[in-house]
Structures are given as structure tokens and as C-alpha cells.
Amino acid sequence: MEEKSVNKTNSNGYTFMFAVILVVVVASVLAFTATSLQPLQNENVRQEKMQNILATIGVESDREGAEALYNKYITETIALKEDGSVDENTDAFKVDLAKELKKDVNEQIYPLYIADVDGEKYYIIPLQGKGLWDAIWGYISLKDDVNTIKGAVFDHKGETPGLGAEITQTWFRERFGDEKIFDGNGNLIGVSVVKGNVGPSNKDDNKVDAISGATITGNGVSDMISERLQHYLPYFKKQQDIKVAIQ
Template sequence: ELVKETLLVDAQGKPVEGDAFGLDVLKQYKDWKAGVVKAEEMKYPVYKAQKDGQMLYVLPMMGTGLWGPVWGYLSVKDDGRTINGSTFDHKGETPGLGAEIATPIFEEPFEGKTFTDEEGAYTGIKVYKGGAGTTDPHGVDGISGGTITSQGVDEMLMRTLAIYDLYLKSTIVKAPEPVVEVTVMDTLATQATDIQ
């Protein structure tokens, strides 16, 4: 079993009571789209997994494509910002077009992308039209001929990762800044000599 711990977070990225496996993410998403559930009432599952000795955060997400629901999972490295892997799927996107989100051609370029800049500011992962995503550390290429599906995945990523980013920033312990040692005695001795 890869999953070592599960939890739910609220819209502010704070852990809350509940069963991550028991949450019907699709129903909650549909209720939100219909106005039955407010955005601030939504819950987001987090699965902490161990693979090949590495801690990963598996983050489920839900959105809307051209013909219906699209969803995905991103696994995030223990730095809290780098994508380790991704998988996406759909209910009824067009074969050869939007349905391509569920293929390695779309999924593999997410590996190594980051959703924060070097200072930790949230950037999201942008799905680009026209090839711009290959050079952007925070973006991937969309699906040719699958513009609406790509836009749905883009919206899903930007909205959901913003919540997960709040959680990860509050959880990941950053390494302390290195301490710079200064030899005070040598400095004081030099100053004392200058005074005489």
C-alpha cells in the first residue's frame, strides 16, 4: 500500500475532520457548480504516499471539459511545489481530441513542473495553446483540437492547486537558512589596535 496517511483540507488549506476516501469529489464539484455548495464549504482530499523511499502528496482534482467532467491526480514531491507525476481522465471528451488528456503525451510533460516560483509565490500550472508550455516551468502544452477540454483542465489546475498550495506551504518545513559565523574577537582586536 502506497498511501500512508489521508486527510481533508478546507478552502483555506487547513486540515479538517472527515474521510478523504469517503468524500465524493464529483458530487461536491457538481453541487458547487449548481450553487448548492459554496466554494468556502468545499473539502479537498490529500493522500500522503510513499514510493521508492520518497514522500509524495497525491492531490485529486475535478473540473469540466467540453462534454462533461474531467478529473485528475497530481503527485507532488516533498518540496511541496514540484510535480512528480500526473494522471487525467474524462467522462466523454472527443476521441483523438479532448480525450487525449488521458494519454502519456499530455500527462508526462507535467513531471518536473512547479506551481510556485523560486520565492514560493503561487503560479499554478498553466495549460497553454500553441506550444508555449514546453519552455515554461509552470506550464504544459494543451491538446491540439481539444481547446475547450484544455481550458477546463487549466481552470481545474489553477483553482484546485491554489487550495492545495496553501496546505503544502503550511505543512512543508523549510530547511533553516545557513548560519554565517563571524569571528568577533578578531574584529574587536583590530578595532582596539586602531584606537591606540
């Protein structure tokens, strides 16, 4: 009897059944854990988004304090249509740019955040583009002339560490401060990330110095800035209090 019992537990069928039960149990535990943590993960993403928006206007915050500062400094959130009109039925903060970019430009929604910091007005625009390996994104804020950059933040999904991934670094982000997005003729051209920029202190040349060895990622940053900003021109042209020379 004992020998038969041992043989049974050593059989292939028993091993297979044990493996199946183990896989099901582990999968169930992982699924339950993922579901339980989803609200916390969503909240972390929401707070990090607020942090990034605030960072473009020079307001630094930890994750826990982001919402209070966001509510203090962000005075308006607007969901814009391609023609510059406002979509009253859409929450701008909840717009997923990655999904919007898959739509026709006339069907996309363009979120805009307006901030007031010590009496200074800023316009914050979300960015989404493509780097060398995958998506890159960020936020860029404009001063009230809608021409001068106050600040910018960038992030990525899979750029090369030490190269393209450096777009997240403070020293790279700071290069965009006070750069202009319009040229001398009033054409919106954004800011180009240029290798060997000979005039990094020139804030009127629409250029910043590139990251060595990260040309394609830098081109992606340049492209997403100019492409995204173009969609906000119809709205800016309608604002009577904006004095920038817009072509």
C-alpha cells in the first residue's frame, strides 16, 4: 500500500496537476494584488502629473503636497478643440495624449493649464512625441507673452540610459528657460535641440544644445514641441490680452 502511494505521488500526472494548481493559485494572488493596488497606482500617477505641471512654472513639490499646490497655482484647466474653441464637456486633466494622437487632428482634444504665480500668468501645454525607442512626453510652460518659455519637463518610456534618457535631467530642462518659440517674423517654430549649438546663451535663436550621442531623441523633443504648440495657435489668436506677434 505504501509503495503504491509513493508511486502515485511521483507520477507525471500528479506533478502536472500540482503545477497547474500552483499556477492558478499564484495567478489569482497576483491578479488580486494588482486589482487592489490599482487605485493607489492611479493616485500616484495623478499626483506625479500635478508635480510635473507645477515644475514647469518653478513650483517644486513632493507627491503628497502636489494637489494642494496644484489647486493653489492652477487657476484654469481648458480642453480645446482644433479650432481653438473650448470643449465644455471634457475634463482636460483626464485627457490621455497618447490616445488622442491616434485620432485625426480635427478630433483631438488639446489640454491647456493656466497658472498664476505671484501675479504672473503662465500657459502650460502637455507634450507627446516619439524618441529613439518609444514614447517621450512632458510639459512646457509659456509666459504671458505666449512666446517665452518659463520651464519644461520631459520623460520617456525607453530611451537609452546615459544618452536619450538624460532628457529628464534638470540641467537639460533648464536649457529651455527663456527660449522663444516664435522667430523674428512671428512664425511659430518651437525650440530645436541642436548638436554643438554655438550660442547657448542666445535666447532668441530658438535653439538649445543637444545631448551628446542622443540625436534622435533630441530630434523627437524638437518635433513634439513644435507639433504640439501649433495646435494652440487658434486659441491664442482669440485672446485679446495676448500681445505676442503671431503670424
